[in-house]
Amino acid sequence: xxxxxxxxxxxxxxxxxxxxxxxxxxxxxxxxxxxxxxxxxxxxxxxxxxxxxxxxxxxxxxxxxxxxxxxxxxxxxxxxxxxxxxxxxxxxxxxxxxxxxxxxxxxxxxxxxxxxxxxxxxxxxxxxxxxxxxxxxxxxxxxxxxxxxxxxxxxxxxxxxxxxxxxxxxxxxxxxxxxxxxxxxxxxxxxxxxxxxxxxxxxxxxxxxxxxxxxxxxxxxxxxxxxxxxxxxxxxxxxxxxxxxxxxxxxxxxxxxxxxxxxxxxxxxxxxxxxxxxxxxxxxxxxxxxxxxxxxxxxxxxxxxxxxxxxxxxxxxxxxxxxxxxxxxxxxxxxxxxxxxxxxxxxxxxxxxxxxxxxxxxxxxxxxxxxxxxxxxxxxxxxxxxxxxxxxxxxxxxxxxxxxxxxx
DNA sequence: TCTGGGGTCCTAGGACCC
DNA sequence: TCTGGGGTCCTAGGACCC
Numbered sequence: 001x002x003x004x005x006x007x008x009x010x011x012x013x014x015x016x017x018x019x020x021x022x023x024x025x026x027x028x029x030x031x032x033x034x035x036x037x038x039x040x041x042x043x044x045x046x047x048x049x050x051x052x053x054x055x056x057x058x059x060x061x062x063x064x065x066x067x068x069x070x071x072x073x074x075x076x077x078x079x080x081x082x083x084x085x086x087x088x089x090x091x092x093x094x095x096x097x098x099x100x101x102x103x104x105x106x107x108x109x110x111x112x113x114x115x116x117x118x119x120x121x122x123x124x125x126x127x128x129x130x131x132x133x134x135x136x137x138x139x140x141x142x143x144x145x146x147x148x149x150x151x152x153x154x155x156x157x158x159x160x161x162x163x164x165x166x167x168x169x170x171x172x173x174x175x176x177x178x179x180x181x182x183x184x185x186x187x188x189x190x191x192x193x194x195x196x197x198x199x200x201x202x203x204x205x206x207x208x209x210x211x212x213x214x215x216x217x218x219x220x221x222x223x224x225x226x227x228x229x230x231x232x233x234x235x236x237x238x239x240x241x242x243x244x245x246x247x248x249x250x251x252x253x254x255x256x257x258x259x260x261x262x263x264x265x266x267x268x269x270x271x272x273x274x275x276x277x278x279x280x281x282x283x284x285x286x287x288x289x290x291x292x293x294x295x296x297x298x299x300x301x302x303x304x305x306x307x308x309x310x311x312x313x314x315x316x317x318x319x320x321x322x323x324x325x326x327x328x329x330x331x332x333x334x335x336x337x338x339x340x341x342x343x344x345x346x347x348x349x350x351x352x353x354x355x356x357x358x359x360x361x362x363x364x365x366x367x368x369x370x371x372x373x374x375x376x377x378x379x380x381x382x383x384x385x386x387x388x389x390x391x392x393x394x395x396x397x398x399x400x401x402x403x404x405x406x407x408x
Numbered sequence: 409t410c411t412g413g414g415g416t417c418c419t420a421g422g423a424c425c426c
Numbered sequence: 427t428c429t430g431g432g433g434t435c436c437t438a439g440g441a442c443c444c
Contacts, residue, residue, distance in 0.1 A: 017444095037412080038412070041409085042412095043409085043410090043411085043412080044412055044413095045411070045412050045413090046412095047412080047413095047444090060444085061411085061412085061444090062410095062411090063409090063410050063411050063412095064412095065409060065410065065411095066410065066411090105443095105444090106415095106443075106444050107444075108444075109443095109444075196442090196443080197441095197442070197443090198442090199441060199442045199443080200441090200442090201440085201441060201442085202441080202442090265415095266415075266416065266417095267414095267415070267416085268414095268415095269413085269414070269415075270413085270414085271412085271413060271414085272412095272413085273411095273412065273413085308436085308437095310437095318411070320439090320440095321438085321439090322437090322438060322439070323437085323438080324436085324437060324438080325436095325437090326435085326436065326437090356412090356413095358413090
């Protein structure tokens with residue numbers, strides 16, 4: 001018998017992930033209002049915050065000063081670097097017990113495909129296949145909670161976007177299934193901003209045009225408004241129907257650092273916002289040298305060379321400029337730094353304060369790929385390797401280029 | 409004291425080649 | 427002298443996600 005499309009894709013999202021991990025490391029934080037991110041007095045933002053502070057209007061992405069204003073009683077902490085990935089790995093290992101089709105979408109978000117698993121999981125007590133899948137997702141959510149101690153929410157739907165929206169509705173610590181046929185009704189009352197792909201800019205534009213919910217968007221009458229938002233409407237419409245290929249997509253490259261197979265990573269970049277805006281050219285150049293060092297180090301650790309180097313510069317007024325240049329593939333600090341300095345000359349206004357600097361590598365190729373004969377003199381590869389060996393034992397800061405010291 | 413840092417993807421224009 | 431398209435690569439900017 002033909003079995004039609006089913007709601008078989010699941011999104012599992014860890015609730016207030018960084019906060020939850022910090023609470024595992026330090027149980028005294030449980031029940032307290034916690035903000036992970038920048039410390040008060042700095043220019044950073046909120047990375048994650050507990051439900052106790054959300055009650056005061058604190059949100060992730062909010063400037064830390066604003067968060068302090070809204071919740072002065074909260075515990076503010078930087079977070080523990082290096083531990084989150086390991087917890088995410090443990091979560092993934094649990095999920096893989098239930099289906100081989102698990103994808104990592106971000107450090108706290110996973111997609112699972114249960115298509116074809118109905119026979120495996122169906123029990124006599126289950127009213128139908130959907131009920132079986134929902135039961136198994138509740139069980140897996142519970143396993144993550146019990147075995148690791150991390151609260152999670154899960155959504156089930158016929159597409160990634162549906163599963164994602166369902167998991168958001170299920171928060172905190174819940175499960176929500178949207179069965180085939182229920183999609184339109186489920187989506188109808190949701191604010192447009194809840195759709196993955198509609199950000200603050202698009203949402204504002206829609207609201208200005210009198211469109212507030214996804215239901216209103218989908219039912220716009222033919223006319224100029226419908227024409228104006230046609231592309232957005234199409235994307236929402238597609239999310240309501242099962243698609244054929246690439247159902248849960250691929251792992252995000254950023255979370256496949258150790259994949260030795262292929263170099264599909266798109267880009268490597270590092271940027272830094274100064275504590276206070278900077279005018280001295282030596283400090284600008286010192287920071288760029290430091291950033292060049294860091295991206296080259298990361299590129300080498302992935303066996304990558306970059307064909308394109310990008311400089312990013314943000315002035316005090318938040319005006320942000322980028323300049324990029326394509327060069328023979330390299331992961332050598334001196335080459336990247338030299339290139340960045342040339343790009344800097346195109347954009348730097350010595351009269352203005354610099355807020356942020358960034359260096360990016362893109363157009364990456366494998367280390368062995370030789371697209372052009374080396375014309376200039378390049379340090380032998382042993383030099384880079386020797387630097388990296390020292391860092392492997394003592395950390396990135398253990399060995400630095402002299403010019404990097406000038407950034408402070 | 410407004411507004412981090414790591415990414416991906418899309419668009420649009422211009423150069424250049426056939 | 428006037429004037430095609432198509433394709434690819436490069437660059438700059440911006441929206442979006444977590």
